[in-house]
Amino acid sequence: MRQHVNPLSSNFNQVERIPSLSEIYGNSKLNLHLDIGCAAGEFLFDLALQNTSWNYMGIEIREKLVKNAKLKVIEREINNLYFVFGNANNILNDDQSKFIVKSLKSISFNFPDPWFKKRHYKRRVIQPEFIKTLSNSLRTGTLIFIKTDVRDLFDYMNCTISSNVSFKTIDKKDFNYSESFNPNKVKTNREKYVLVNQLDIFEGIYIKI
Numbered sequence: 001m002r003q004h005v006n007p008l009s010s011n012f013n014q015v016e017r018i019p020s021l022s023e024i025y026g027n028s029k030l031n032l033h034l035d036i037g038c039a040a041g042e043f044l045f046d047l048a049l050q051n052t053s054w055n056y057m058g059i060e061i062r063e064k065l066v067k068n069a070k071l072k073v074i075e076r077e078i079n080n081l082y083f084v085f086g087n088a089n090n091i092l093n094d095d096q097s098k099f100i101v102k103s104l105k106s107i108s109f110n111f112p113d114p115w116f117k118k119r120h121y122k123r124r125v126i127q128p129e130f131i132k133t134l135s136n137s138l139r140t141g142t143l144i145f146i147k148t149d150v151r152d153l154f155d156y157m158n159c160t161i162s163s164n165v166s167f168k169t170i171d172k173k174d175f176n177y178s179e180s181f182n183p184n185k186v187k188t189n190r191e192k193y194v195l196v197n198q199l200d201i202f203e204g205i206y207i208k209i
């Protein structure tokens, strides 16, 4: 079992400066997808190598994982993938990262930490204030994808996003993945584990209106 990082620790108050999109990516005009809580980034490496017509960015709070992922990007000379270290809430709330939020085509929250105890709910990455920040800066049409194997966490995230009037739920059955950030439905590490162990997966898709 890994030790969970407390995102509310003051260690994460200082946020990493994100360079301009043209400094980061080979082609900064491509659609941009952000994966929040990307761990070591395997999911994003798979996506970036398969879908070279998209740019990908991952945010992860465990510094060592981000350092290793950044090195791997350089070694493999991948020009459509970038990693940022820190608490996603602080990063995306910071004025210097507004340009990222405004450029996004989609965001995924894959199997975020559930923080089961009620007194720890405030450590969950999806918070009403965070969704409000996103709703104020995301462009119309930007998609949010959530996935978890924890029913209570799904209900909480679904309720938090759908109670914001700027987001509308999209029925998964009507969603065409082929033009999304994940046309081949690549699985995250946690998703592979959940599938092998035949646990339930709860997911939601929302569009900024």
Ligand SMILES: C[S@@+](CC[C@H](N)C(=O)[O-])C[C@H]1O[C@@H](n2cnc3c(N)ncnc32)[C@H](O)[C@@H]1O
Residues within 6 Å of the ligand: 005, 007, 036, 037, 038, 039, 040, 059, 060, 061, 062, 086, 087, 088, 089, 109, 110, 111, 112, 113, 125, 188, 189, 190, 191
């Ligand atoms: C259960 S893991 C899921 C990893 C991956 N998304 C997957 O599906 O396999 C949750 C990840 O989110 C990261 N995380 C938790 N809170 C975060 C936050 N506020 N900002 C950025 N990353 C966070 C954790 O360190 C961990 O790597």
